[in-house]
Amino acid sequence: MTRLVPTRIELARPLPPLTYLAPEGIPAGLRVKVKLRTGSLVGVVLGPDPAPPQVKLRPIEAVVDPFPLLPPKLRALLEFAGNYYGCGLPHLMALCLPAGVQADWETPSPDGRPFSDFREANDWLALEALGQAWHEGRWPLPGLFHRRSLRGAGVTEVRRTSQPHPLKVTPTQARVLSVLEEGGGAAREEDLLANAKVGVSVLATLERNGLIERVRRLDLLSQKREESPARHVILNEEQQRAFAAVDLTKFGAYLLYGVTGSGKTEIYLELAEMVLAQGRRVLWLVPEIGLTPRLLVRLEGRFPGQVAVGHAGLNMTEKQADVMRLLNDEAPIFVGVRNAVLAPLRNIGLIVVDEEQESSYKSEEHPRIHARDLAIKRAQLEDCPVILGSATPSLESWHAAQSGRYRLLKLTQRPAGSTLPTVKIVDLRECYKTERKKVVFSPLLLKALQETLEQGQQSMLLLNRRGFENFWMCRACGKPLDCPHCAISLTYHKGSYRLRCHLCGFEAAPPEVCPACGAEHLRGVGEGTEQIEDQLQARFPTARILRLDRDTTQRRGSLEAGLLAAEHGEVDILVGTQMLAKGHTFPKLTLVGILNADMGLKISDFRAAERTFHLLTQVAGRAGRAELPGRVLLQTYSPDHPAIIHAVAQNFEAFAEEELPYRQGMAYPPFAALSLYRSEGDTPEDALAPLQSLKARLQAIAGLRILGPLEAPIPKVKDRYRMQLILKAWTRAPLSEALCVAPLPPGGAITLDRDPQSFGV
Ligand code: ADP
Ligand code: ZN
Numbered sequence: 168m169t170r171l172v173p174t175r176i177e178l179a180r181p182l183p184p185l186t187y188l189a190p191e192g193i194p195a196g197l198r199v200k201v202k203l204r205t206g207s208l209v210g211v212v213l214g215p216d217p218a219p220p221q222v223k224l225r226p227i228e229a230v231v232d233p234f235p236l237l238p239p240k241l242r243a244l245l246e247f248a249g250n251y252y253g254c255g256l257p258h259l260m261a262l263c264l265p266a267g268v269q270a271d272w273e274t275p276s277p278d279g280r281p282f283s284d285f286r287e288a289n290d291w292l293a294l295e296a297l298g299q300a301w302h303e304g305r306w307p308l309p310g311l312f313h314r315r316s317l318r319g320a321g322v323t324e325v326r327r328t329s330q331p332h333p334l335k336v337t338p339t340q341a342r343v344l345s346v347l348e349e350g351g352g353a354a355r356e357e358d359l360l361a362n363a364k365v366g367v368s369v370l371a372t373l374e375r376n377g378l379i380e381r382v383r384r385l386d387l388l389s390q391k392r393e394e395s396p397a398r399h400v401i402l403n404e405e406q407q408r409a410f411a412a413v414d415l416t417k418f419g420a421y422l423l424y425g426v427t428g429s430g431k432t433e434i435y436l437e438l439a440e441m442v443l444a445q446g447r448r449v450l451w452l453v454p455e456i457g458l459t460p461r462l463l464v465r466l467e468g469r470f471p472g473q474v475a476v477g478h479a480g481l482n483m484t485e486k487q488a489d490v491m492r493l494l495n496d497e498a499p500i501f502v503g504v505r506n507a508v509l510a511p512l513r514n515i516g517l518i519v520v521d522e523e524q525e526s527s528y529k530s531e532e533h534p535r536i537h538a539r540d541l542a543i544k545r546a547q548l549e550d551c552p553v554i555l556g557s558a559t560p561s562l563e564s565w566h567a568a569q570s571g572r573y574r575l576l577k578l579t580q581r582p583a584g585s586t587l588p589t590v591k592i593v594d595l596r597e598c599y600k601t602e603r604k605k606v607v608f609s610p611l612l613l614k615a616l617q618e619t620l621e622q623g624q625q626s627m628l629l630l631n632r633r634g635f636e637n638f639w640m641c642r643a644c645g646k647p648l649d650c651p652h653c654a655i656s657l658t659y660h661k662g663s664y665r666l667r668c669h670l671c672g673f674e675a676a677p678p679e680v681c682p683a684c685g686a687e688h689l690r691g692v693g694e695g696t697e698q699i700e701d702q703l704q705a706r707f708p709t710a711r712i713l714r715l716d717r718d719t720t721q722r723r724g725s726l727e728a729g730l731l732a733a734e735h736g737e738v739d740i741l742v743g744t745q746m747l748a749k750g751h752t753f754p755k756l757t758l759v760g761i762l763n764a765d766m767g768l769k770i771s772d773f774r775a776a777e778r779t780f781h782l783l784t785q786v787a788g789r790a791g792r793a794e795l796p797g798r799v800l801l802q803t804y805s806p807d808h809p810a811i812i813h814a815v816a817q818n819f820e821a822f823a824e825e826e827l828p829y830r831q832g833m834a835y836p837p838f839a840a841l842s843l844y845r846s847e848g849d850t851p852e853d854a855l856a857p858l859q860s861l862k863a864r865l866q867a868i869a870g871l872r873i874l875g876p877l878e879a880p881i882p883k884v885k886d887r888y889r890m891q892l893i894l895k896a897w898t899r900a901p902l903s904e905a906l907c908v909a910p911l912p913p914g915g916a917i918t919l920d921r922d923p924q925s926f927g928v
Contacts, residue, residue: 169289171226173219176201176210179257181533181914186216188226192291196242196256198231198264209266211257233270233282234298236494237263238513240548245509247544253906253919254534262534263509267487268494270311277306302513304496312491323356323381325370330377339365340373347379356381400582402437406430409576410437413554415445415516418547422523422568423556425578426587426817427788431556432462433582435519436469438554443470443499447516447551451502452538454525455749462521463502470500477503477510505530508538508545515549518542522749523555523564524781526924535920539564558788559781559819562827566837588759588790588797590815595763595804607694607702612760612800616703619758620710620739624795626758627741628699629748629786631766633716634658635698636691639666639677643686648678654883659691660718661698671885699762700742707740715743748785757797759790764803764811771880772925773835776810780822783814834872834895836922842894842902843923845879846916847887854890857916862892864909871901880926893926 174189176199187201195214200207202225209231235242237260245259272283276297285294300306327347336344342363347354360367373379402410413421415438423431439449453462456476466474475489475498492498493511501510505528520528520542528538539555546553555564555573568575593609608616619626638656640647647656650668657666657675665674680687694702700714713729720726726746733741733753741747741756767779783801791797803811813822831838844861848854858876865873872895879889896902902921911917 173216173224175213175216177213177255177257178208178210179261183912183914184213186219186224188224190289192289193230194291194295196235200228200231202228211260230286231269233272233294236270237511238302241509241511243548244541244545248536248541252534252536252921253911255913258534259509262506263511265487265490268312268490274308274311325354325356325359326380327352328377328380339369343369343373400433402433403582405578405580406434409578410434412574412576413438413552415441415552418550419552420543420573421552421554421576422560422564422573423554423576424560426558426581428581428583429578430582431578435554438517439500442516445516447514448512449500449517450510450512450515451500451519452507452521452542453502453504454522454527456504466500466502473498474500474502477501477507505538508541516551518546518551518553520553520555523557524559524561529924533918537922559784562777562823562830563837565823566827586796587817588787588799590787590799590801592806592815593800593802594806595802607762609802615758615800620707625739625753625756626760627747627756627789628760628762629743630696630699630762631744632695633718633744634695635661637693637695639689639691641681641684641686642688642690644681644684646683652886654881696742696744703740703742710739712740712742713738715741715747745782748782756789757791757795759786759799761786761801764801765805768805768808768810773833774925776826780810780814784817787817839895839897840899840902841923842905843920843926844892845889845918847889851888854888858890858892861909861917865905868901868904868908871896871905
């Protein structure tokens with residue numbers, strides 16, 4: 168009879184740990200199923216509860232894992248991250264181990280007894296030893312997971328093997344083989360079944376006989392690309408030098424710095440091949456999957472059937488299937504976005520973080536991890552190299568490379584040819600003087616658009632503000648129309664004839680009169696992408712215009728579809744927000760217009776200049792990549808701002824040289840470290856109180872500067888008032904100490920954003 172003892176269990180919910188009765192000796196870190204008022208949930212065992220609450224405790228419903236399923240080094244990473252970001256293990260585990268990935272308790276152990284026997288005997292130590300053997304590859308467990316109907320991401324391709332066609336086959340088998348031969352030796356499973364008019368069992372027989380093989384591929388066919396991905400390039404001298412500098416035998420952080428097209432990806436691919444040849448695995452992080460289809464084509468072409476992909480667009484079964492593939496060591500390369508840094512790969516030999524400066528690597532919701540930072544920690548734990556790649560590195564990484572913590576590898580050429588575009592500033596102050604009114608499109612830009620259209624080439628216009636008008640205000644009383652629930656103005660969307668709050672989603676029909684003073688003098692201020700599209704269409708009635716912003720790309724896949732249409736030349740002018748900045752190359756794109764380059768500079772945020780620089784250089788880099796030379800027109804009211812001057816010159820190093828001393832002088836990252844604590848309440852006082860008591864507890868920590876509590880930049884969202892407290896220190900240690908002195912219970916009043924990207928919104 169199993170003895171049950173009070174055990175603390177944490178759930179991936181904003182709740183403090185709860186106490187249940189669980190089998191004695193069950194190790195910390197195992198997942199268990201428990202009942203909560205709202206239903207059954209998976210939680211993680213923290214350990215026995217020495218002082219259980221004096222109420223009738225409920226037993227757990229089931230133990231989910233026979234032993235910890237995550238590889239030991241990943242568990243160490245989660246522990247680090249939990250302490251660093253001040254969040255519980257289950258919240259991190261939820262990012263890398265879907266609840267549906269569960270081991271089969273009937274799996275036989277080496278002596279033939281099923282795992283469930285050990286559970287009945289409460290022999291958790293024996294189970295843990297079995298798990299250890301599995302993680303170390305001493306004992307493969309192909310049947311460990313419930314697979315049932317999991318199909319995984321991608322498609323199944325059927326390929327003819329080199330085994331000769333046997334003399335005698337059944338008619339159904341013959342049909343399969345001949346359809347395959349007509350298709351050049353390979354076909355999608357679905358198509359094959361339909362064309363040969365056979366069932367899956369026929370394929371299974373053929374596979375058993377060694378005549379065909381079935382391989383899972385990424386679903387690249389939906390992308391319909393003509394290029395041949397497997398082309399093998401020979402690294403040039405510069406690339407060769409960078410490649411040879413990476414020591415694959417031990418930990419090292421490298422910053423691979425080179426303009427887009429300088430051949431960084433080819434270097435990662437070469438390194439990946441070496442790592443795979445050693446029987447080790449590759450973890451490859453990208454900012455966004457939808458925008459890197461070419462990379463997936465190249466990877467799949469080079470390492471067919473060996474790549475798994477993780478991203479937010481996958482459904483639950485696809486995620487589960489991917490995780491099982493990794494745990495079964497079936498996919499030696501894992502490509503994914505942010506949370507993929509926690510993917511359950513074992514025996515990692517290389518970590519790649521491409522476009523390392525991208526802010527999407529930092530999570531803006533709990534747990535607020537930074538994938539790039541965790542990638543470095545993970546490489547340390549795995550004792551392997553980590554390569555951060557970028558054309559415009561983050562100042563953090565650049566500073567680390569300058570100070571020798573990272574090794575700098577530099578690429579200066581573009582092997583495939585093509586030159587950088589010419590960038591020209593259009594001073595909007597001058598335009599204002601001559602036109603005597605605010606202009607959206609300068610005469611120069613209009614002329615360039617006209618020419619580009621006439622030449623049958625493509626243009627791209629960027630304005631980082633969606634909607635039709637930024638806000639409405641009353642000319643009589645001067646008041647803007649604000650969201651009733653948030654401290655920001657409503658944005659006018661003409662297409663839906665709505666005023667909308669971009670924070671809480673509140674919507675209303677535009678009023679006839681000012682709600683404050685009753686005057687009939689409401690007017691819109693500040694154009695957004697929707698209006699730009701309208702104005703363009705009026706000026707160029709025959710042009711095919713496509714707008715891409717968050718309003719037009721809500722449906723899954725619609726952004727990709729739009730970009731693909733542009734790539735195929737079905738669009739003359741692309742209008743959009745910063746989502747246009749990355750990804751696809753458009754062969755006929757020769758003109759890029761940035762309508763208001765200062766927009767991001769007005770935000771009072773220490774990273775505003777850096778962000779603007781990244782955005783501008785990235786968009787500028789989109790023009791004229793192929794045979795056609797490109798030009799960029801950058802409209803601005805502040806042509807003298809360093810971010811703009813250096814973006815025009817496309818000179819990252821000069822920008823960094825000017826920006827870093829400012830960061831140092833102001834004690835901002837990368838020189839100092841920050842923690843941002845936030846609390847919310849129904850009244851401003853409610854929001855303030857917890858931060859004041861937190862501040863009192865932190866006063867004694869040496870080397871810590873405490874700023875606030877103050878109102879958050881947007882002091883009210885969804886009827887909740889928001890306050891914040893900022894901690895600053897020259898090293899990270901005092902900030903970690905703050906978390907020890909004052910741990911934040913999950914579900915408590917205060918949330919923490921460690922290493923915030925900004926002082927918040
Ligand atoms: P990045 O990752 O820096 O943007 P890529 O690795 O994607 O650059 O290279 C850009 C283009 O140049 C690709 O089409 C790639 O195949 C090609 N390329 C890269 N290195 C070489 C090389 N050594 N020889 C020929 N083509 C190359
Ligand atoms: Zn709102």
